[in-house]
Amino acid sequence: MVTFQDLIAKLSDYWAKKGCAVLQPYDLEVGAGTFHPATFFGVLGKDPWNAAYVQPTRRPTDGRFAENPLRTQSYYQYQVILKPSPDDVQDLYLDSLRSAGLTLRDHDVRFVQDDWESPTLGASGLGWEVWFDSLEITQFTYFQQMAGSALDPISCEITYGLERIAMFLQGKRDLFELEWSKGLSYGSLRKTFEVEHCRYNFEESDGEMLHRLFETYEKEAKRLLEEPGPQLIFPAYEYTLKMSHVFNLLDARGAVSVNERPAYIARVRNLAKRCAQGYLLRQGKG
Amino acid sequence: MKKVKQKSEDVLFEIGTEELPATMLADIYENPVSYGGSEMNWLEARLRAVFEEKRIAFKACRVWAAPRRIVFWLEGAAPLQTPKEDWIRLLPKDDAYSSEGKPTEKLLLILERRNASLGETKLSAYQNKEYVFIRKSEPVRSASQVLPEIFDALLRSLSFSKTMRWDDSGIYFPRPIRSLLCFYGKKSFSCRVGRLAAANKTFFFRRGERISSTVKDILSYFKSLRRGGIILNPAERKEAIRKKLEAAAKRFKGRLYQDPFLLNEVNFLVESPDVLSAPFQEEFLKLPMEVLTVSMARKQRLFGLLDEKGKVLPRFLALLDGAAAEKQKKGISRNYEHVLDAKLQDSLFFYREDCKTPLQKKRAELKGLIFLKGAGSMLEKTERLVHLAGRAGEWLGWPREKREILERACFLSKSDLLTQMVGEFPELQGIMGRYYALENGEKEEAALAVGEQYLPRTAQDRLPQTMTGALLSVLDKTDLIAACFGLGLEPSSSLDPYGLRRSAVGILRILIDRRLDFSLFRLFQENQKALGDCIQKEMSGRMLERLESFFGDRFEALLVDRGFRVDLVQAVLGSGFEHPYRAYERLECLSKITGETYFFQACKVAERTSNILKAARGALSRPPDPSLFVEDLEREVFRSYDRCRQAVLEAKDARDFKRATSLYAEAFFDILGRFFEKVFVNADDQAVRENRLRLLGAVRSLYADVADLTKIDLR
Incomplete structure (x- = not known):
């Protein structure tokens, strides 16, 4: 069984071997790993820059009071930023899934167009949402713009949805049933947190x-x-x-x-x- | 050097990419462009243009696209460029030849410098002056020399609607290009684009695996694709997908929910299609059918199934790329199932959340939603609609109760734009309004009208079924057109960003098919008044005029499209279409009698009166004065006019245009024939002349509001 924390360790290990600096999350509430200075400032300018990190994210409108098996107002992203974007970046990504323990040939893996945009950051890029048996498990983007200016060189951003990938690894249907570590469930750590925040976001703020x-x-x-x-x-x-x-x-x-x-x-x-x-x-x- | 006889060869060029946007490719294949007088997809047009420019002739060509490749294939490409000749102007004849006709020093010098002889020159006129020209031939190069340039030029000339960069090579494409494959005849040839060099390899992708395959020649390329289960031709692939979907639907005793947009999209999401099917939880069947099918189709790209009664079955079909073994398929479809359940759970969440605030209450928020920049908010728009509904309802003589239902529908019409469901699935606008109105306990007829306000969405789409829905749809569209015309946002020849042409056709279709008989121009005047200050001053003056010509063009096209004779359509519209429904009635009636003798005769009457009146000036509108008649025939025409006038008017009032036409022909055909033979209209005496013209004017105007029969082609 690949636990949630194992998954993080495996991805970090994989990307460290590929030359990424494995960083720590940013300690502010953000909507996505893109907001982390390692990405926002990292993709600017000419110097090569390769980094990987977990980023807890907050999306208040996505809250469903812990009743939806796939959607929460707060979850964990694994963010990889590669500058310049390597030519074999799609293969690198697919290999990272294998090294995390997924058997790709037993699944339907697809790259479905998604033109990504963050209006608050003035950022945009072209790429895909990666489907794993029709579930979006990753956002894959070639950044074209950040803070309103065209980027050179182009960076590739890979944003994994950790919970969703873990659900496939653990055969769970509900993200709150995931095993964070042996014997410790994601739900026991996060469910009350999730419900309370939903109440706050929608009703009490x-x-x-x-x-x-x-x-x-x-x-x-x-x-x-x-x-x-x-x-x-x-x-x-x-x-x-x-x-x-x-x-x-x-x-x-x-x-x-x-x-x-x-x-x-x-x-x-x-x-x-x-x-x-x-x-x-x-x-x-x- | 020994000259080898070369022969034509086929050409293959594959651009291997990462997954291209499916909707972009679908768009290219669904919307052919015109090139050299024929219709073809845009990629083929580009291919032809580049080969033409580079002067390599070929017999035939095809362009195919799949998610990870665009493939160009040419049959029988010439081994050499087509020769091209140009003539260059050298000197005016006077400078080039002496008066005795001998070449001057100057000419000879120039020829020497060009290493050319007099035999290669000719005399020709240029801007009314004789000049000496010299032949200049472009060098003829071989296809293998030119092809690398062609592919570079082709690739760079593909200006897709949205492109990106992925490295520093300066190439723009919708997604990164990762491989190139180029064959001319049996040989692959080298070619570079950006940082990429062509290699004799193509790639397959199966469940996250990249499989490389070496290509020996063109034939082996197509063979290996087929072995890999790849259907390269989009049309063929779409048919294969449709068949697989329909077969699967049959297995579950259902039929496919038709969604052409989705089919076109998935066609470019797979290159080796396989279908799987799985159930979803029955509790979601309580969601409206449109929510179910759209939730499946838009984000998940799944097909819904309907039973024989047209109700949604708790099951979906999905497209896989590459055939999967049964065991794998089982696991995959279970996962698909869970994902869809979660999505439908979300739709249910939206539905319940949306139901918490009634549409009536949400309406106030419409103040914050811009209708059109310069034309106020959506809230103001609904206020206008309510006002216009009251007026139009009166014109139609609707009872108060019905008018109130319509006004209520107008009042609620835009509130669903603020719901979460419409935020998630914009195409459900109107439809959600209907469901939520019913949930809020609104009258069913008002709810139905809200649901039909955007119909027809396309030229083929169905019309609103309820009369209130039909009128709401008309008002919604006239308001858009009035506002756009008032703001100077009329469509140009190629651009119609607000879809005004589609709206105009929608209005006309509804008015004539739902028999809504009122003056469209009066509605526009009322609308213009209601828009008030939103109308720009310089726009307000000629607005009706511009609207008339805008609607006239659409109306004519619509009616001709329905099979009416174009001359008859022009004749009827030429007599005015302020009341579109009435114009349609006249047209329908006249179209049935064009073969009758009296119709021909009526046309003749129109032709004769018009010819003579064309040149007439002065007050034709006054009735003729009997005391000024000189000839008996004048009196006879007038008596005829007097006799039939009332009957023709009555027939017109009764909308019996057949009778009106026959009465008219009967009254005037014979007598006017004799009249024009005997009576000289343009008499010297001005009073007599004008009186005769007035007499003929009266005859003409008796029928002028039925049709302008001079437009009828009598041959």
Whole structure:
């Protein structure tokens, strides 16, 4: 039995052997591994960069009160970023699945078009969602743009859905039934956490407070990027990420009207863009 | 050098890629383009254009596509380029030859420099002046020299709608290119594109395995594909998929839920199709049928099955790439089943969440949803619809109760745009409105109307079945057209981003087939008023005029498409179509009598009166004055007019255009024949002349609102 923690270890081992730095998760609430500075800043600029890490993610609107076997408001991604993208990257990916313990020939593996976009990061790329017997287990993307500017070289981002892959390895139908480690279930660790957060996201969060936080974080991020000013890019980026998460909470609460949405997203994107520009400027100087 | 006689050879070029976007390929194969006067898919058109440009002739060509390859094949490509001759202008004749006709020094010098003789020149006119031209031939190169250039040019000329980069070679393509295979006759030839060099290898992909296969020649390429179970030809593959799906459906005593879009898409998701089938949990059958089929089709690319009563069966069909052994298939289909159950669980979640807030309450949020930039919100749109519904209902003489149902439907029509289900599956707009309205306890007829408001979606799509739905659909579309015309967003010759042409055809189809008899122009005037400030000032003036010509073109095409004679359509529309339904009635009626003698006679009357009135100026609208008649025949025509007028008017009122036509012909054909023989209309006396023209004008206008019969082709 490949436990959840085994899966993480196997993927880390595989990608470490392929030359990736195995990093740790980012300690903020983010919607995807893409928000981790290792990806957001890592794909900018010319220097080669290969990294792999687990990233816990938060997607408040995806919460289903732990009643859906495949969907939660918080889950674990395994993120690999390869710059430049190797020519055999698809094969590398398929091999990583084998090394995690999946027998590919017994399954229907497909790469189904998915043009990926993150409006809050001004990022976009082309690639696929990878299907494993019709379940999306990975997002596979050739990044074309980050923070609104075209990338050169092109990075490849591989984002595994760890729970879903573990379900195939363990033959489980419900992600809460997964074994995290021997004798310890994913559900016992996460179910209450999940249900409480769903209640909070959908029913209990304080919209007014969240609006206030959004404004406060934005002000702080702006202040940190101001010129002349402290020019602290990483702290500014963190406040930008906090804005993004607060926006997602507001969205789940139904506290953002349809026509306000694009404006909120644009506010986050503008700051993310400024962070990226500041980062590149500093790289150029260095 | 000994010249070897070369012969034509076949050409094969395979671009091996990572998985190409299925909808993009489907789009290319479903929407042929026109090239050199024939229809073909866009890839073939590009192929032909590049070969033409590079002057390599060939007998036939085919282009196939599958998820991981685009394959170009040419039969009998010429071994050498087609020679090409050009004439270059050298000198004006006066500079080139002396007056005695001898070549000048200047000409001889130029020829010497070009290493050419006088025999290669000719005299020819250019811009009304004689010049000396010299023949210049492009060098003729061999196909094997030119082919690498052709493939490079071809690949770079494929400007797909959405492309990407994957390395630093500067090549753009929808997904990374990973292999190239090039054959000319028996030999593979070298060719580079970006960082990639051609090799005599092709690849198969089976359940995550990449299998490489060495290719000896063109024939062995096709053989090995066939051995690998790959159907390269998209049309053939689609047929194979359809057959497999239908066979599987039969096994489960069902029929396939028809979804052409899905079939076109899965056709490019597999190259070696196999079908599997699995059940889903019956509890999900309580979801609306549209939710079930769309949940299956859109995200999961699964086909639904219907029983003989048209109800959804708890089972689905999926396409696998590559035949799987029974044991594997079992495991795979179990997994498919669980995944679909989870997805349907989600749809059920959306459905329940959406039902928590009634549409009526959601409506306020429509304020935040833009209808069209410059034309306000969706909330304002529903307010307009309610207002227009009241007016149109009155014109149609609908009872109050029916008008109220329609107004209620308008009121609720757009609220479902805010539901989670429509957010997830936009194509369910309207349909969810119907289900949720019923859940909210709205009247069934109002709910049905909401559900039918977007029909017909295409030129072939079905029309709304309920009268309220039909009228709501018309109002929804006229409002869109009025707003776009008011904002200067009329469609151009090639672009119609708001689908206004489709909407106009939809309106006309509904009006004539659902027999909605009211003035479309009056509705537009009312609509324009309701849009108020949204209409740009410079647009408001000629709006009706522009709408008339916009609708006229669509109406004519629609009616001709339905098999009516084009001249008759033009005749009827030429007499006005403010009331589209009435125009249709006239057309239908007249189309049945075109073979009758009286129809011919009526046309003759129209022709004669029109010819003479064409040149007439002045006040034709006044009735003729009997005291000014000079000839007996004038009095006779007038008596005839007087006698038949009432009857013709009554026949028109009764919409009996057959009778109106025959009365008209009977009254005027003979007498006008004699009249024109004997009476000189353009008399010298102005008063007499004008009175005669007024008499003929009266005759003409008696029928003018039925059809402009001068448009009828009498041959």
